[in-house]
Amino acid sequence: MSEVLVVVDHVDGAIRKPTLELLAIAKRLGEPAAVFFGGSDKAGEVSEKLKAFGADKIYVVDDAEIKGYLVAPKAEALQQLVEKAGEGGVAAVLFVSGYEGKEVAARLAIKIESGLITDAVDVEADGGAPVTTQSVFAGNYTVKAKVTKGTPIITVKPNSTSPVEEAGAGTVEEFSATISDAAKTAQIVAQQPRKASGRPELTEAAIVVSGGRGTGGNFEPIEGLADALGAAVGASRAAVDSGWMPHTFQVGQTGKTVSPQLYVANGISGAIQHRAGMQTSKTIVAVNKDDEAPIFELVDFGVVGDLHSVLPAATEKINERKN
């Protein structure tokens, strides 16, 4: 069976959940082979985890020489991995949809002359060839697609499937790539890891509670409800542009796409660009004082009312029920 390369998304060896989802998808298409760009000192611990979630192979590419540069070196290394495997050796290359994943995928596609599909929300095998599902035009259309040339390169959105804890063979192999000087031209001058909020990560959370302009800048009711439900906090662009929340909390076309079990939109009108980031949520709830707000077209349950009174009261009731 051919290998399916899964490019590992991690912070200093801490593997992020979407990578485990990719391993589950890879398993449907062939032999999951994880590619870890990182410090060799982290390789042991990382490999254990990747193995536990199904990796048959773990390629360790030491990144000491390339970690100060953006995108291009990783594309070169992956090209060499694919070429080493030879014709048919690699069945597909999977990335997590994110700034870096998409761009490495883009450059790799040109290098190995292969088709690229971005932002898949599902990938299935059709006689070995991956068929992707994408959600486009702000979630209004579902598209099925296939790569018709070369080695399929696919970026997959977080939360597209559940990780499967079923150990693979877990063979570890060091891979030393040759990186050209031309690939080392976009320099990472400084890097500041984001502080953990203590709440679930927005793209991974089962429940997201969001606030918009209607909060008037007071996110306490949003955070209170989020904590009662064990949810992540999100925001509309209006709330972000007003400086009430950092951009990393933004849900929508130019923010994060979320597809949780439950999305609660508070004081958010439901503009198309916001919908683009949340329309595929399983259950949608909104609290808005305008009964004509477009968000109500999407909801399973809506409350026409002031979020500043509805949310704190609901939070109190939820906390009571939990006890």
Next chain:
Amino acid sequence: MNIVVCVKHVPDATGDRRFESDNTVDRVGVDGLLSELDEYAVEQALQIKEKSGSPEETKVIALSVGPEKAVDAVRKALQMGADEGVHVTDEAIAGSDYIATSLVLAKAIEKISQDKGQADLVMCGMASTDASGSVVPAMLAERLNLPQVTFASVVETQGDQVRVKRDSDTATEVIGGTMPLVLSVTDQTGEARYPSFKGIMAAKKKPLEVWSLSDLGVDAGEVGLSVAWSEVEDTTERPPRTAGEIVKDEDGSGAAALTDFLASKKFI
């Protein structure tokens, strides 16, 4: 200095967007406009020009690849203040994927460099609002063998040095590179200007060239739907969500109803 800004003409997101029977995006039968996310790239290009010591020596060239109507995207960029426009259009381009689109853009940028002087900066939006790929800038960097400084939320240039702030998923980063390079910007870079009346009038007199594939030396067989490296097999409109229950909050009844709903769905 020459700045090429890649601007895409896209179906209006607030209108009807749909597919043709061959599963390509309907670009002709719907209202279109300059992708809003590319306006931020035009804005930053104009700011770089204005802040450079010698604005009169800096040329901003708007470049679009697309059907006849796509010239409107170039025009809008000219109205905003770009100096020149290039529209690449050819029947054969219809249905192109990212791979072919980036090929045509790269060839056009090479021709601009030859005809009008080297493109020191190739600027793009963070994504097109229809495809949302966020991949064309990286593909251009790959094809043109240029550094890529992408997803900038703050842009600074000094001479041939570019420094940007980038908010990735896990960190805030500062990225730097030396021109020539490819630079993409996000909607966090700041509001794009509206064309002024004067700008709209002035745009009519600005040079706008229309090129076909043969002008670029690209073979029609290298682009278009039939040679796309990926294929859309099926498009389905999402069924409308079934109307939900909506209650009015009266004397705190909203909170109780909301709590009951969440409990009934086992979220509590």
